[in-house]
Amino acid sequence: MLDQLILFVASLAANFFSALSGGGAGLIQFPMLIFLGLPFGVALATHKVASVALGLGATLRHLKESHLERRFAAVILAAGLPGVVLGAVTILQIPERAATLALGLLTLGLGVYSVFKPRLGLAHEPRNREGVALVGGAAGLFVVGFLNGSITSGTGLFLTIWLIRYFGLDYTRAVAYTLILCGLIWNGTGALVLGVIGTVAWDWMPALLAGSLLGGYLGSHLAIRKGNLWIKRAFETVTILIGLKLILG
Template identity: 60%
Template sequence: MLDAILLFAVSLVANTLSALAGGGAGLLQLPILLFLGLPFGVALATHKLASVALGVGATAKHLRAGTLDWRFSGFILACGLPGVVLGSVLILQVPPHAALWALALLTMGLSIQSMLSPQLGQTANPRNRSGSSFWLGGAMLFVIGALNGSLTSGTGLFVTLLLVRWYGLEYKSAVAYTLVLVGLFWNGTGALALAFQAGIYWPWVPVLLAASVIGGYLGAHWALVKGNRLIKRMFEGVTLLTGLSLLYKALML
């Protein structure tokens, strides 16, 4: 019972922050599953399944707000999902040390870049929506999808900043796309792929699902109410902490 209460509290905080920042639930949720004794592969699959509920909670809020362009959403899914499957297949065969180092430094770089651009993502400025630049963004989504399938911490943050920096979305809209498409579809695909290889620890799934749904809805609600400036600050903070967490994991390997 104490383990379940601790798991719910940590997961609720992680998912609420993730729904505000556009990613980063794995910063707290995956480590607590490892701390409670799950092997890495099982913890990763269990976390990804729970993250699907984060997408459900956020989807409920954003569907009512009408913030998503479904044609653009289909493009993000078509580019990212094959990468997720590839990453999920590779993760259990590839030593993660070098990838953790690269991902840690890149994630912290996202935070620093956003901090150095005060007006980034504050207003919508659509760009790169046709021609080769449109598909180059799709290739970057495929690479992020592969990272999402293999290393769970922080990849939603990559999607959020790509949508802001490359496609010109404001933070509020970018976070909505990330939570719905990455949270619901990318993580769902990754959870299925990993479940067949490593398995899922089902006794803790109801606790994680409840925390994810509630946290996703609360974070999406506050994001819509508070606006882009708060979301940008949360993105920068969660991204920096995620990068430091990944760096710590790399040093411990």
């Protein structure tokens, strides 16, 4: 019972901040699973399955606002899902420390970049939706999808910043796309692949799913109420903390 309570509280906190900032649930949830005794591969598959509930909780809240454009959402899915599958298939072949260090440096860079771009993501200015520019954006989505399928901590943050920087979304819309498409569909695909080729700790799932679902809903609710500037600050805080944690180990 104590382990289940720890799982629930940690999952609730991790997914609350993830829904608020547009990614980063793995900062708490994935290391916690390893700390409580799961091997790396089992913890990875278990975290991926649990993270689908974050997407479901966030979807329940964000769909009330109806910010998503169906055509653009289809582009994100079509470009990113092949990368997710490829990343999930190859992750167990990549040296863990090298991948973690690289991800930490990139994530820290995202936060610092946002800090020094004070207007980034505060206005909705759609761009790069046609022709060659759209192809370039799709290539970036494929790379982000690969990271999402392979690495666990904070990869939703990469999708959030790509949607803002390249496609001109504001933070509120970018986080909505990330949590619904990445959190629910990308993570669901990665969870399916890892569930087939790996092992999931199903007896840990009830507490993890409950924490993820509730945290995703509550974090999304607060993000919608507070608006772009508040989400931007949360994004910067989470990315810098995740980056430092991954680098320092």
